[in-house]
Amino acid sequence: MATPYFVTILTGDESLPERRVTCQYGEVFAFLSGRLCLDLTTTLQVRHRDRPIETLNVPDDVRGWIEQSGLSGEVGVDEAGLDRIRELREAIHRLGRAALDSSTPDPADVALVNSVAARPSMIPCLVDGTIRRRGDLDQVLSTIARDAIDLFAGPYAARIRECAHPDCSRLYLDASHAGRRRWCGMTACGNRSKSAAYRRRRHAGTE
Numbered sequence: 001m002a003t004p005y006f007v008t009i010l011t012g013d014e015s016l017p018e019r020r021v022t023c024q025y026g027e028v029f030a031f032l033s034g035r036l037c038l039d040l041t042t043t044l045q046v047r048h049r050d051r052p053i054e055t056l057n058v059p060d061d062v063r064g065w066i067e068q069s070g071l072s073g074e075v076g077v078d079e080a081g082l083d084r085i086r087e088l089r090e091a092i093h094r095l096g097r098a099a100l101d102s103s104t105p106d107p108a109d110v111a112l113v114n115s116v117a118a119r120p121s122m123i124p125c126l127v128d129g130t131i132r133r134r135g136d137l138d139q140v141l142s143t144i145a146r147d148a149i150d151l152f153a154g155p156y157a158a159r160i161r162e163c164a165h166p167d168c169s170r171l172y173l174d175a176s177h178a179g180r181r182r183w184c185g186m187t188a189c190g191n192r193s194k195s196a197a198y199r200r201r202r203h204a205g206t207e
Contacts, residue, residue, distance in 0.1 A: 029055060029065055032184045034173035037148035038160070039069060040085070041093040042184075047169040056086060071122065071140055072133050081137045088116055088141055092148045096171045099157045117145035165189035 033039045043065060045053040056062055059077040062085055067073045077085075091109040098105040119142040122135035135143075151157060151173070159174045163184040170184040183189040 029068055030170075030184075031069060032172060033170060034175055035147060035151050036069065036071075037092050037144050037151060038096060038171050038173060040065075040089045040144055041096060042170045043089060044093075045169070046167065047093075049169075056082065056089075058082065066140055071143065072135065074134070075137055075140055077137055084137070085141060088112065088145060092144075093171065095148065095152055096160055099152055099160045100162060100171065105152075113145045113148050116141050117149055118142075121146055163189050 030042060031039045033042060043055045045055065056065065059079060059082050062077040062082055063075060066075050066077075091112045094109050095105050095113065097103075119138045120135070121143045122133040122139045125132045125134060133143075151160075156173055156175075159179060161172055161174045161181065163170045163172065164182040165184075168184060168189050172181075172184045174181040
């Protein structure tokens with residue numbers, strides 16, 4: 001029996017909506033990064049830990065992420081497709097880290113993203129006054145890769161951040177006016193960080 005997914009819309013950040021997809025075992029996918037390509041990189045969680053948490057373990061996970069990201073609900077994915085989206089994810093993450101660190105990106109990562117983006121992207125369709133997209137996995141990956149190119153080659157590359165919460169390693173786009181956003185989302189990491197700081201101050205005051 002497939003794991004039941006429940007979508008929770010959380011609004012807590014001033015600049016970007018927060019969206020999480022959870023299952024009976026807790027949070028699975030979180031769409032907090034502000035860009036599709038960065039959201040993909042967060043499917044490998046707590047990267048800074050000794051044992052990062054992989055959320056794309058089987059083809060069904062990829063289908064779930066694609067559907068829940070809003071790209072499409074009818075994309076076929078096999079084991080080879082699982083490997084391909086992970087490969088693209090890691091190349092995008094390394095490019096994101098290079099932008100964050102103001103370092104030179106690996107030419108192999110650039111070549112991979114360019115190669116994937118060279119394929120046709122998803123096709124937008126007007127359905128009942130809303131936009132729906134259709135396409136196969138190649139088109140899904142191309143759409144993600146094109147978003148990465150647009151981000152890394154544009155003015156917002158300098159606004160890529162890593163969440164400041166010690167239990168989080170998400171990359172996100174700081175779209176705030178001041179450019180001083182510290183957390184991937186206020187509802188989760190921001191509030192947890194502030195609560196922890198408050199507890200430390202109270203504890204220090206009792207000593």
